[in-house]
Amino acid sequence: MRGPTHMQTVEFARIPPAPSVRQGRRRLPWLLGGLLALLLLGGALYAVAPLRHPLPTPTVELTLPASMTIPGTAPRLPWPRSGQAMISVDGLGTLGTFGGSKPLPIASVTKVMTAYVILAEHPLAAGEQGPELTVSAAHAAAYPAEKARGESLVEVRAGEVITERQALQAIMLPSANNMARILAAWDSGSVAAFVAKMNATADQLGMSGTHYTDPSGLDPDTVSTARDQVILASKAMALPAFAEIVKQKQATLPVAGTVKNYNELVGRNGVVGIKTGSTDEAGGCLVFAAVVNVGGRKLTIIGAVLGQPGASTPVQLDRVFAVTRSLLRSAVAALAVHTLIEAGEQVATVRGPLGTGTTINAAKKIEVVGWRGLRVRLDARIPAVPSRVAAGAEHGQLTVYAGGGKPVGTALRIGTGMELPSTWERIRHHR
Structure with missing residues (x-):
């Protein structure tokens, strides 16, 4: 007669099932999305970088010289033969x-x-x-x-x-x-x-x-x-x-x-x-x-x-009076009013940031009294120009000095308005 039978229990390790094709397909978009987000973030940081830097200050370049002469030939006076x-x-x-x-x-x-x-x-x-x-x-x-x-x-x-x-x-x-x-x-x-x-x-x-x-x-x-x-x-x-x-x-x-x-x-x-x-x-x-x-x-x-010259005082004085009369006539004829600067004439060029710019022009004409060939001095006082300025805004002063006489001048005005570059222009310029 056989004795009682003892049964052994054998445990097998559980092996997870292999992922299905369907599960892999669900994870792929997440990976691609993360990569795209990283790319977009990097691009955004690259695009925003130039916006953190201040725009350069506009520069002003004068288009008029520091001095000029009244156009024309200097007068010739009837000088005496001697003396x-x-x-x-x-x-x-x-x-x-x-x-x-x-x-x-x-x-x-x-x-x-x-x-x-x-x-x-x-x-x-x-x-x-x-x-x-x-x-x-x-x-x-x-x-x-x-x-x-x-x-x-x-x-x-x-x-x-x-x-x-x-x-x-x-x-x-x-x-x-x-x-x-x-x-x-x-x-x-x-x-x-x-x-x-x-x-x-x-x-x-x-x-x-x-x-x-x-x-x-x-x-x-x-x-x-x-x-x-x-x-x-x-x-x-x-x-x-x-x-x-x-x-x-x-x-x-x-x-x-x-x-x-x-x-x-x-x-x-x-x-x-x-x-x-x-x-x-x-x-x-x-x-x-x-x-x-x-x-x-x-x-x-x-x-x-x-x-x-002359042999006596009356002759000498007659001679000097005649010379003086002639000189005076010519001197008076040489004096006239001359337009040196026309109204609206450009005085300076303004170069703003990223290709922006405008001009600075004379608000009114400047006339000087003098003679052809007389040298005059020009003094343009122009404050710093902001990056945003309206057309026609008064900005500076132009003064003309003819000899040591009383100066004449005019206010200066902005030509076309000047605006700040847009965000896109700043980004595009950086590229």
């Missing part, structure tokens, strides 16, 4: 010169400096007579000998009382040598001390070709140049009392009575002064000023003509 001459327009500069710069005797033109120094030391308001001078016995006693030498004089008497203005009228109209010496001694105590003041003043004014030896100009060693006398005349005419005196045709003095101005051009063709001079050594000399109207603006022409 020396210069024509200047106050505030604009020198219109022309002739005869070099050698110092020449200037005769009674010297009295312009005498009057200038007196007025610097003893200023007079317009119309004011000023302090009184008393003619000394010595100065009165010298009169007969001075007259015998043929000097230009006014009669004086010992004890005569004369005002500063009257004394200046005596030296500037009938060109009284004796009154020039009287004024010098009154101011400085002696003629020599006054002459030292004259030379010091000439140095201060930059009159490098000038040397004074007396206050009247009778001494031929008193010398100057046309250029220096134009410098002095311009300064002297800025003094109201001086300008009042030299434009007078006559004046009345206490002893001498009515005296006349030797400058026969005064009161004609705008001439308002200044001083004649004539000696054998100097010839005919004249420093003059004339006021003319050009385009509604008053201009002062100042000139000097030295060394005009």
